[in-house]
Amino acid sequence: MHDDRSHVQARLQRFTRERLAPAVYPDFQALRVEHWSVPDEPVPFAEAVDHEYEATPAGWTWGRAWSSTWFRISGRLPEGWSPQHTEIVCDLGFTADRPGFQVEGLAYRPDGSIVKAVSPRSHHLPLDAAVIGADADELTLYIEAAANPDLAGEWTFAATPLGDKQTAGDDALYRLGAIGLVRRDETAWELLQDIQVLSGLLGELPQDSPRHHTIVRGLERMLDVVDPDDVAGTAALARETIARLLASPAHASSHRIVAVGHAHIDSAWLWPTRETIRKVARTFSNALELMERHPQFVFAASSAQQYAWLEQHYPELFARVREQVQAGRFVPVGGMWVESDTNMPGGESMIRQFVHGKRFFRERLGVETEEVWLPDSFGYSAALPQIVRGTGNCWFLTQKLSWSQVNQLPHHTFWWEGIDGTRVFTHLPPADTYNSELTPAELLHTERNFKDAGAATTSLVPFGFGDGGGGPTREMLAAAERSRDLEGLPRVEIAAPRRFFTDAEAEYPDAPVWAGEMYLELHRGTYTSQLRTKQGNRRSEQLLHEAELWAATAAVRTGEPYPYDELRRAWENVLLLQFHDILPGSSIAWVHREAERDHARIRDELTTLVDRSLAALVGTGSTALLANPMPLPASTPGTAGGVEAFAIGTLAEAEASATWERRPDDGWVVDNGVLRAVIDGRGRVVSLVDAASGREAVAPGGAANRLVLHRDTPNEWDAWDIDDHYRRNATPLDAEAPESLEVQTGDDGSVTVVVARSFGASHVTQRLTLAPAAPALDLELVIDWHESQKLLKLYVDIDVHADVTAAETQFGHVHRVTHENTSWEAARFEFCAHRWVHVGEPGYGVAVANDSTHGHDARRTPRTGGGRSTTLGMSLIRAPRYPDPVADQGSHRLRVALRPNAGIRDAVAEGYRLNRAVRRVTGDHGAAALFDIRSATVVAETVKLAEDASGDVVLRLYESAGGRGSVTVTALFDATGCERTDMLERPAGERWDASRTTLELRPFEIVTLRYRRPAGEAAASTGR
Known part of the structure; x- marks a missing residue:
């Protein structure tokens, strides 16, 4: 009787370990x-x-x-x-x-x-x-x-x-x-690779299958033939003995795998960016060495930043990479500056990831990437499909969703539909890894796991050790060659991602559709960890917007040279800091220390650019910054959809002042004629009523500024995760009267109630400010934070029967239900929002805006007196211990605004108000805006000069309310024509007269307009 599988494998393992492996290097x-x-x-x-x-x-x-x-x-x-x-x-x-x-x-x-x-x-x-x-x-x-x-x-x-x-x-x-x-000994090495594949396959086959028995007998014969005392002399005969096992072809219906050489390299994580530069050189040099010896090998690498580092620090290596790029064997993928987070970067930042990334690949390597490559980011914004397609891409790949704790997406190949209706062909490799070694176990898992089997036959597997592990190895290439057409395994072909996507889309054009965000049911703490890094990103995005706007205005109005190079450097630095382990707060202390330093430098550099542009515009006039401006009405000339984004002109000054009075419970009533707030003796906002509706916004028995301290001990990944059991350990900080409660009045007529509390080793001050005629109550929090594994949340109890919330994402918002009927809703207990969340019922809503908070939750709450209300939670700050044991320790300042009787448009306005300064400019050139924009819901997001240094003016708009939107744009400068472009500013076909353009936008549509300027004027402002 022949040995069964376990006996043969035990014999084989000992032979391999004690005889064959040493014989490779005798x-x-x-x-x-x-x-x-x-x-x-x-x-x-x-x-x-x-x-x-x-x-x-x-x-x-x-x-x-x-x-x-x-x-x-x-x-x-x-x-x-x-x-x-x-x-x-x-x-x-x-x-x-x-x-x-x-x-x-x-x-x-x-x-x-x-x-x-x-x-x-x-x-x-x-x-x-x-x-x-x-x-x-x-x-x-x-x-x-x-x-x-x-x-x-x-x-x-x-x-x-x-x-x-x-x-x-x-x-x-x-x-x-x-x-x-x-x-x-080459023959001994080849025999070792033969055995690895056959032994791995044997371990996966059913023991009653014919193929199983054939391999068992074949390996037995090989072990009998090879002489353990003379492996070198008998290895060739041993290979001949098992050659027929490796020559048996795969079944006709076998799954097909496109294997892509890859090495996922985090641009920073458990090492600083300076070490990433060296990891890139090591990994790319390994790939090049494999290419010299293995003609079939193809290697794909993402992140233009990493190629740029290589060009700067290792020019000889970069030149070799460029040669192989031209040969089609070293394949740039992704088209982004880095593999960024997609939850928290602003909309313009997501576009610029592709603007800068694709420009580098096009200019320095001569290729146009078409696939978005984000295997490891922590969830994917529903705004992405439109941005992906608008920047000239066709396909999208990710892997991280296989990490979800509860639910798995029902497909591996599908059309992903964004908030505006745009679809992009998407693939999640069923291998469930982006570091495959191409073992039989991995290949068969890919085949068995593929959810679209029957309708589709092909999937993609990235293989290679990442993050400095060396990338693909010659052993992996040997495994791929032996698995190319082998009975019992899927067929394996090494090729570029484009090969997979073109074949898969042609085979599966009617793939199913997944609509909305691709939420990762893990790593929810990344919306909150490392607050300073997140605040630095938000401030840098704001300053980039302002610097481009004022530099473009100064260039057009005065001929001031446009700072192309300075803006390009600033953008590329900000884009790097949006990498998916930097902005999410999941890197070591060194990384975040440098991120804070870089954001501070960016702030100083961009402030200098703004000041230079304003100086050119003002001439002999003056300039003033309104630190807390109100959104301008839609009818005000020079405004952008009711939002201040491009207002250059006069702002109406409020004449009235807010008033205040003492309550018997040592609390306060503050009223400005538009909004009335009641703060009780414990420092809680227990009432918020707007004069227009007369309706109470605060839920009975609740408050609009509850601070609660939670235990925050994730099951595994400290900086990454918030697990739902945090809810069960909560300490209200307003159970007792605060340390101090006082009223302050401002020179601008505002009234501020200041509430101070201590807890643990920390201290928090809330400043509740009502400005004259303001429709929103502003809340500033100054936190001196010295906790460990704790989470501080701000809760707003809203007297609204909300079935869904609307949370801002890039160029729009996402609706999320407030119930937990299914495992999908229950797993989304923490979600990401940008500058605002709207909680509403028909006819009434409340907008909660922020200047630096991303993590939120929304829950239905039983209402005193019957029915239900809605509680919105905001995750303000955390204290993880790994990988940075001192994460977030120290002083922090955050701002929140509460606006009752608010619609979506009001929420958008509050988000812009808290996050963008309005400058009032008077002087030689300051009164003239570049555009007059009229719309109820279309927002002007960006004004800049074109990336190609032509001097043309670029205006980016988007529909913000989720409905059809009409906008009329009038250029207030000399322009020879207006054309619609893609997001890379390339012509998209439509042209209009520059003086006045009326557009109809679909819900959440992004539109980029390019205004051509007379050659002489354009050249004068480029500074080139």
């Missing part, structure tokens, strides 16, 4: 190793090669966290060893089962050219003439080794000081392993 010759430890930050090769090196003892313990050490490796090729069959193996102290997240190295030839990287699963280095030297015996290599700490630590999520160079300490992290020459 001979080893140690090399001389010397080192130089870099005293501070990394240095280039040209500096390192000239330093003095000292001898390195065997087993040397080296590398304090984040340091770099250069190793010089030298020696002679032993007599009789052929360079073609000899390699250098280099163990810097690797942990083999953790590619990435540890020490990494990059090898250089003596002339400074790069060989490849060394990493746990790819630690070999080939020999060539440049390495060996002129006499064909001496060889020299330099390896830059990065002692990056393992902050993932088997995902134990423990707080650690290693996440910042300033706190990491000086302890050595690694012990140097073997470094030397080895002879490689």
